[in-house]
Amino acid sequence: xxxxxxxxxxxxxxxxxxxxxxxxxxxxxxxxxxxxxxxxxxxxxxxxxxxxxxxxxxxxxxxxxxxxxxxxxxxxxxxxxxxxxxxxxxxxxxxxxxxxxxxxxxxxxxxxxxxxxxxxxxxxxxxxxxxxxxxxxxxxxxxxxxxxxxxxxxxxxxxxxxxxxxxxxxxxxxxxxxxxxxxxxxxxxxxxxxxxxxxxxxxxxxxxxxxxxxxxxxxxxxxxxxxxxxxxxxxxxxxxxxxxxxxxxxxxxxxxxxxxxxxxxxxxxxxxxxxxxxxxxxxxxxxxxxxxxxxxxxxxxxxxxxxxxxxxxxxxxxxxxxxxxxxxxxxxxxxxxxxxxxxxxxxxxxxxxxxxxxxxxxxxxxxxxxxxxxxxxxxxxxxxxxxxxxxxxxxxxxxxxxxxxxxxxxxxxxxxxxxxxxxxxxxxxxxxxxxxxxxxxxxxxxxxxxxxxxxxxxxxxxxxxxxxxxxxxxxxxxxxxxxxxxxxxxxxxxxxxxxxxxxxxxxxx
Amino acid sequence: xxxxxxxxxxxxxxxxxxxxxxxxxxxxxxxxxxxxxxxxxxxxxxxxxxxxxxxxxxxxxxxxxxxxxxxxxxxxxxxxxxxxxxxxxxxxxxxxxxxxxxxxxxxxxxxxxxxxxxxxxxxxxxxxxxxxxxxxxxxxxxxxxxxxxxxxxxxxxxxxxxxxxxxxxxxxxxxxxxxxxxxxxxxxxxxxxxxxxxxxxxxxxxxxxxxxxxxxxxxxxxxxxxxxxxxxxxxxxxxxxxxxx
Numbered sequence: 001x002x003x004x005x006x007x008x009x010x011x012x013x014x015x016x017x018x019x020x021x022x023x024x025x026x027x028x029x030x031x032x033x034x035x036x037x038x039x040x041x042x043x044x045x046x047x048x049x050x051x052x053x054x055x056x057x058x059x060x061x062x063x064x065x066x067x068x069x070x071x072x073x074x075x076x077x078x079x080x081x082x083x084x085x086x087x088x089x090x091x092x093x094x095x096x097x098x099x100x101x102x103x104x105x106x107x108x109x110x111x112x113x114x115x116x117x118x119x120x121x122x123x124x125x126x127x128x129x130x131x132x133x134x135x136x137x138x139x140x141x142x143x144x145x146x147x148x149x150x151x152x153x154x155x156x157x158x159x160x161x162x163x164x165x166x167x168x169x170x171x172x173x174x175x176x177x178x179x180x181x182x183x184x185x186x187x188x189x190x191x192x193x194x195x196x197x198x199x200x201x202x203x204x205x206x207x208x209x210x211x212x213x214x215x216x217x218x219x220x221x222x223x224x225x226x227x228x229x230x231x232x233x234x235x236x237x238x239x240x241x242x243x244x245x246x247x248x249x250x251x252x253x254x255x256x257x258x259x260x261x262x263x264x265x266x267x268x269x270x271x272x273x274x275x276x277x278x279x280x281x282x283x284x285x286x287x288x289x290x291x292x293x294x295x296x297x298x299x300x301x302x303x304x305x306x307x308x309x310x311x312x313x314x315x316x317x318x319x320x321x322x323x324x325x326x327x328x329x330x331x332x333x334x335x336x337x338x339x340x341x342x343x344x345x346x347x348x349x350x351x352x353x354x355x356x357x358x359x360x361x362x363x364x365x366x367x368x369x370x371x372x373x374x375x376x377x378x379x380x381x382x383x384x385x386x387x388x389x390x391x392x393x394x395x396x397x398x399x400x401x402x403x404x405x406x407x408x409x410x411x412x413x414x415x416x417x418x419x420x421x422x423x424x425x426x427x428x429x430x431x432x433x434x435x436x437x438x439x440x441x442x443x444x445x446x447x448x449x450x451x452x453x454x455x456x457x458x459x460x461x462x463x464x465x466x467x468x469x470x471x472x473x474x475x476x477x478x479x480x481x482x483x484x485x486x487x488x489x490x491x492x493x494x495x496x497x498x499x500x501x502x503x504x505x506x507x508x509x
Numbered sequence: 510x511x512x513x514x515x516x517x518x519x520x521x522x523x524x525x526x527x528x529x530x531x532x533x534x535x536x537x538x539x540x541x542x543x544x545x546x547x548x549x550x551x552x553x554x555x556x557x558x559x560x561x562x563x564x565x566x567x568x569x570x571x572x573x574x575x576x577x578x579x580x581x582x583x584x585x586x587x588x589x590x591x592x593x594x595x596x597x598x599x600x601x602x603x604x605x606x607x608x609x610x611x612x613x614x615x616x617x618x619x620x621x622x623x624x625x626x627x628x629x630x631x632x633x634x635x636x637x638x639x640x641x642x643x644x645x646x647x648x649x650x651x652x653x654x655x656x657x658x659x660x661x662x663x664x665x666x667x668x669x670x671x672x673x674x675x676x677x678x679x680x681x682x683x684x685x686x687x688x689x690x691x692x693x694x695x696x697x698x699x700x701x702x703x704x705x706x707x708x709x710x711x712x713x714x715x716x717x718x719x720x721x722x723x724x725x726x727x728x729x730x731x732x733x734x735x736x737x738x739x740x741x742x743x744x745x746x747x748x749x750x751x752x753x754x
Contacts, residue, residue, distance in 0.1 A: 152565050178565075240568055259568040288576055290569045309569050342549060342580055346573045400552060405570045 049453040049507050050441060053131050053492070056117065056501040057091075091499035095483055098494070099163040099171065102487040105133055105494055106173055107501055108158025112142040114175055114228075116186060117501075131492060131505050137186050139228040142177040154179050160245050162254070172231070174254060178241040181256050183232035183267060189225045193217040237263050237273045244294045250301040257294035257306060260287075264318075276324045277306060277316065292407075293353045303328075305355070305362055311348030313364060315375065331362075331373050333380045343395040343404065351407035356416040357488075363419055365410040368392060370421050370431065385431045385438065388423045390461045390472045403477050414489045422481025425470065426497050427457055443481060443495045443502040453507060543590065546581055553578045 090111025097106050105117040118136035145154040156177055164172040170187035195217045200206050240258035247254045255264050255276070262277035277294075281287050294306035302318045314327035335344065347367035354363045362373045364381075368389055371381035387408075391398060398404040403424075410421040422428045423440070431438045440457045460469035483496040491506035553574050585591035 150565070241565070287572060290572050292569060309573060342546075342577055345576055345580075349569070349573060396549070399549075402556075402570075405567070405573070 050493075050504045051451050051453050051507045052449070053503040053505050054133060054450065055445065056133070056135075056503070057499060093483060093496035093499060093501060094157050095159060095161050096485040096494050096496045096501065097161045097163060097173075098485050098487055099173075100165050100488060102489060102492065104136065104163070104171060105485065105503075106161045106163065107494075107496065108141065108161050108175055109499075110155075110157040112140055112144070112156030112158060112177065114139055114141045114158060114161065114173075114184070116171075116226075131503075133503055137226040137228055139184070141175045141182060141184065141230075142180065145179075159242060162245050162247050164247055165251060167251075174245050174247065176242050176245050176256065179235065179238055181234040181242070181245060181265070182230050183234075184228050185231045186226060186228045189227060190221060190223075191219040192222045194220045232267065232270050234265055234270050234273070237265075243292060244306075246294060246296045246304065248296045248301050249299055253301075255294060255296065255304065257291055259290040262291065262294055262304075262306060262324075274322070276318060276322070278323065278325060292350050295353055295355055298355050298357060298359045300359070305353055307350035307353040307364060309349040310345065311350055311366060313350065313353060313362065313373065329375070329378050331378050331381075333371070339392075341395065343399060346399070346404055347395065352409040354410060354412060356412050357414065358416055361416065363410050363412060365408050365421055367404060367406075367408075370410050370419060372419070372433065383433060385419070385429075387421055387429055388427075388459070390459055394472070398477070401477065403480075406480055406482065408480075408482050409484060411484055411486045413486045413491070420484055420486060420493065422484055422495070424477050424480050425475040426479045426481060427459075428481045428484060428495055441504075443497045443500070443504075444479075445500070454504065546585070550578060550581045550585075553581070 088111075090109060090113075092110045093107050094110055095106075095108040098104070099106070103119050105119075107115050107117075109115070114137075115135060116137045117133035120132040120134060141158060142156040144156040146152075147154055154177065158175050158177060160174075160176050162174045164174070164183075166172075170185050173184050173186070175182055175184060194201075195215050197211060197215060197217075198206060198208075234256070238256065238258040238261070240260050242256050242258045244257040245254060246257075253264055253266050255262055256273075257263075257277075260278065260280040261275055263273040264276045265273045277291070279289065279291060288310075290309045292307050292309055294304060297303035297305075303315060304318070305313055305315050307313045311332065313331040315329035315331070316324035317328045318324060320326070320328065335348075350364045350366050352365040355361070356363065356372075360375060361382075362375065364371050364373065365387075368387060368391060370385045370387060372383040372385075373381045395404060408422050410419060412419055417434055418430055418432050420428060420430045426442050426444045427440050428443060429438060429440050440459070441454045442457050455468075458466075458469045459475070460466065460471050465471050479497065481495055481497055485494040487493065493504050495502045495504065556574050557571065557578070582591055
């Protein structure tokens with residue numbers, strides 16, 4: 001399977017490191033500029049493959065270490081590649097997101113922590129280390145809360161992280177749990193003032209009688225310290241659980257969506273938000289549909305989409321009315337009567353919706369498929385990809401063990417030519433929209449040595465199982481890849497498997 | 510369980526004209542299909558009951574399960590296998606007897622006849638009163654409303670399924686506090702929810718005491734009385750006092 005690379009980052013004089021292909025060789029899959037070596041992952045041979053760059057763990061102790069100011073947080077890097085046995089449920093990664101340049105990668109976990117990784121800078125000495133990500137900052141974003149009126153806990157689990165585009169030296173991101181969205185500022189400090197008049201070196205006030213001279217504090221370099229501070233807290237606006245946040249292209253507003261409502265916020269105002277979608281019925285007895293995901297259009301700040309548990313997508317225009325209960329466009333595929341079952345509605349429920357970078361398409365993920373829709377065509381998707389159709393005959397078991405309710409996410413690559421989504425058994429799938437080929441890869445410790453090429457996996461549906469195939473009944477449904485991310489411009493992907501974060505890149509880089 | 514539904518459970522829609530003859534007859538006639546469908550119904554009802562008592566359950570999941578249960582009930586009603594016993598329900602159209610989502614999601618608390626008034630919702634997606642547990646079609650089915658209040662009468666009929674339900678109830682009950690505090694702690698918090706007050710839902714539902722907007726609101730008809738009514742009245746009264754203050 002050959003994936004076309006974006007034209008960036010490639011030099012035509014480069015040989016493929018593994019197979020020593022002559023440069024300038026072209027095939028039908030090359031981009032017009034002649035960039036060589038597209039990706040191939042069918043059997044590992046061919047002109048390109050995915051390799052593991054690093055596997056990162058987030059052990060509980062990291063957050064404690066980073067609190068101590070005199071430790072260079074970059075020293076924690078080394079600890080990540082060791083095997084920690086005290087991974088707890090709090091370490092389960094619940095969201096992954098690259099920032100707009102791809103320099104930073106943020107993860108949120110069930111324990112309410114955010115860990116930000118930064119890409120290793122390219123250096124002449126260690127060319128091969130480029131592409132690795134190291135810990136940049138760790139902070140506790142959300143704490144568990146207790147709602148006393150309802151006698152219910154509010155989980156601290158981070159549901160989503162979204163970066164703001166960078167406008168100055170600091171980085172800003174939004175993180176949310178079920179009820180509260182927070183805006184965090186992540187900034188570096190590498191100088192500190194020294195030589196105060198009134199304070200001594202430890203910060204204690206000096207006895208005024210001992211002060212005999214006047215001096216101006218001087219900024220001196222110090223070990224780099226990365227601090228995260230909460231700049232805004234957007235609370236008390238959601239009765240139901242927040243499932244999505246999305247930054248608007250105007251960079252002044254963002255939306256947060258829960259099961260029944262979507263609110264529009266201004267970053268500067270935390271005590272008010274506009275309700276722009278409300279699908280709560282007056283009589284809750286009539287509730288049959290909930291909002292599952294929402295996203296702003298990447299370029300048109302007035303447009304957004306939201307998906308529902310009935311497999312529909314609505315495109316709304318905020319210029320039309322203040323409350324966007326009436327959609328501008330309604331996307332729904334007619335049901336296939338031959339596949340009808342009691343589980344039809346459940347598996348049609350959309351778990352994720354993403355605009356393409358171009359803004360022309362939307363991609364939706366339901367339980368068994370990924371679909372690409374053209375915004376100009378509402379009656380059916382233009383492309384449908386089967387993620388794990390072999391599960392169709394197992395729906396009852398998956399309903400029983402609740403796996404049928406798993407919410408998988410989906411992502412576009414930078415050029416909108418490849419889409420990726422996760423599956424079970426730590427498998428994840430990539431689909432090339434141009435060549436219509438697909439690949440299944442696995443993110444697991446046993447099968448990945450650093451820098452080794454990932455071997456494509458195959459699930460055997462019935463009959464004879466070949467040597468490298470795995471049968472459907474052997475799949476581990478507790479190992480699910482729900483969250484993945486793709487670098488905005490390069491072929492670098494981040495895959496979250498429980499408490500592990502895998503970073504893979506295209507070997508040609 | 511995986512073998513139970515070979516390729517998902519197919520059902521025929523009534524509008525599917527040419528296939529109805531063979532299809533419906535074929536699917537209906539097979540006892541295995543009815544059994545499968547029944548067990549799916551049972552499983553779904555259990556799922557609605559097994560809610561996390563500490564954390565608010567997933568609304569999407571609850572809605573999907575409730576929709577599945579409705580689908581099954583619709584089909585069973587069309588098949589004629591969903592029989593209703595309560596006399597007051599006799600005159601109504603079949604659709605009225607469909608279990609509303611709120612009843613599906615009633616909280617589990619009054620078993621053993623201790624507190625006949627089921628609490629209707631604590632802002633969660635609570636479980637199901639035992640009376641509504643999916644009685645196999647061969648046995649008498651109560652109307653959804655009456656089943657809420659008849660806690661123990663036909664317990665003996667339910668067999669194995671009830672046994673497992675009992676276990677669930679026991680574990681749930683062991684978590685609940687004493688009765689008086691329980692009365693208020695489990696009162697649906699939507700009484701304090703501005704939404705509930707503004708939409709006038711508080712204390713006005715047919716079930717006699719306000720139901721949660723977090724949970725689904727009550728069914729179409731008032732419950733047939735008996736001993737629970739006085740308890741319901743008390744609860745309602747208490748709630749009204751709370752709301753008015």
